[in-house]
Amino acid sequence: MTKRFIIAIILLALIGGGLVGFNKFREGMIAQFLANRPVAALPVETVLAEAATWQPALNAIGTINAAQGVELTVEAAGIVRAINFAANQDVAEGDTLLQLDDEVQRADRDASRSQLDLARAQLDREQALQSRGVASDARTDETRAAFDAATAQLARSEAVIAQRRLIAPFDGTIGLPRVDRGTYVSPGTIIATLQDLETMRVDFNLPEQVLPSLRIGQQISARIDGDTRSFTGEVTGVDPRIDPGSRMVAVRGNIDNSDRVLTPGQFARLRIALPPEDGVITLPQTAVSISLYGDFVYVVRMVEDDPDTLEARQVFVTLGRRDGARVEITEGLSEGDRVVSSGQNRLNNRSVVSLAETTAPDVTE
The missing domain is CATH 2.40.420.20 (conserved putative lor/sdh protein from methanococcus maripaludis s2 fold)
Incomplete structure (x- = not known):
């Protein structure tokens, strides 16, 4: 029994040793094969x-605005009698855009004109009498004062009538009318917006560290989302004060918009070119x-x-x-x-x- 047990142990040892030796031999051959194999580049x-x-270059983001843009309002209260513009119409400086009811004011102007004519006639008579030594200087002075007062009253009447008209302050494109004929409006009521779209203004901010690099007249390149074109302009102003809260400096530039592609309020990506190195x-x-x-x-x-x-x-x-x-x-x-x-x-x-x-x-x- 013992002899058989010993023989079994010897056989197991031989088999185990053979397996271990075979594995070491295989690993060695694999390592040798891989060592001689060139590495793939x-x-x-x-x-x-x-x-x-x-x-x-300096990069920034900014907002496009019209070089000139206002919300048009009236100076006096009244009823709208005429609207002389249409949406998106180009208007010229001095054009009458809106007319309020001014019948009462015109009547006051006619009365002031009549009073001025009377005062002028009285002044002419007093001056003629004074030249002959009949009228006193005091009487002539009173007549001249009445004439000056009538002149001022007529000028005031003309000014009141002018306040009943809305005049274009500059050349531009007018927006949508926000009132209709017959509407009663009061001072401050927005009638429409007027934008000068020929030249656009872009406002943006840059860190205070780049302030020494900024100069008036530097070239600006602007890009708008959704448009592959680049729009050129120049720096027109640098705020001399740095915002103590954000440590940013405000910069403004102008961009040509003669083709009317840019619109006020658009988001723009900006690039300011610096001297080459x-x-x-x-x-x-x-x-x-x-x-x-x-x-x-x-x-x-x-x-x-x-x-x-x-x-x-x-x-x-x-x-x-x-x-x-x-x-x-x-x-x-x-x-x-x-x-x-x-x-x-x-x-x-x-x-x-x-x-x-x-x-x-x-x-x-």
Whole structure:
């Protein structure tokens, strides 16, 4: 019984040892096969880090307004007798847009005119008598005062009649009429809006740090959501006071709108061009990877002991200003470095790579 037990143990030991030896032999052969197998290169697209002319810019968002825009109101109360405009009509400065009932005021003006004629006749008679030495100076002075009072009363009557008309204060496009004929209106009632759409005004804010870079006359480029065109203008004003609450400075610019594309109240994305700078290294923003340890790029370099093989080296960089799809690199790269711009999500440090047939486009917008 004992002999059989010993033989079974020996057989189990031989079988177990054989299995362990076979597994070690297999693992060794697999490792040897993989060690001799060439590593597959990952295709990537690259761009060259070149020092070029950089056009810095300030970016902001703002609101489009008409260069001149008002809500038209009347100065006096009364009943609307005539509306002399239609919606979206172009009007000229001085045009009569609305007429209130002025029959009573015209009657007062006629009475004032008659009183002025009488006062003028009396003054002429008194002056004739005074020239012959018949009338006294005091009497002549009283007559002249009455004439001046009648003149002033007529001017007042004319002014009251003028208040019964709504006059266009400048050339522009008028909006929807908000009253109808026969409506009783009072001072302050909004009749319509008038906008000068030939030139638009854009108001926006920038951080106080950029105040030294702002100048009157700087070029502005504006874009509107839903429109691919770019509208140009210039800076016309910079508020000399910084808002202590937001630490922002208010800026205003004018944009030509002769084609009537822009509308007051629109949201605009603005770009203010600054003087160009030479020798600045920039990359497409897609070439930069973000991590908890910092911003980095992959630079393609030759393997030291194998010049025919390329590998991707992870290089940490310091980013500067951004403009559109490009970003300035202030530290970490040298001119001429070949940087991976597409396909870096598959890479690790020292991954073997191959250059794709086409390089990434140089996107500037």
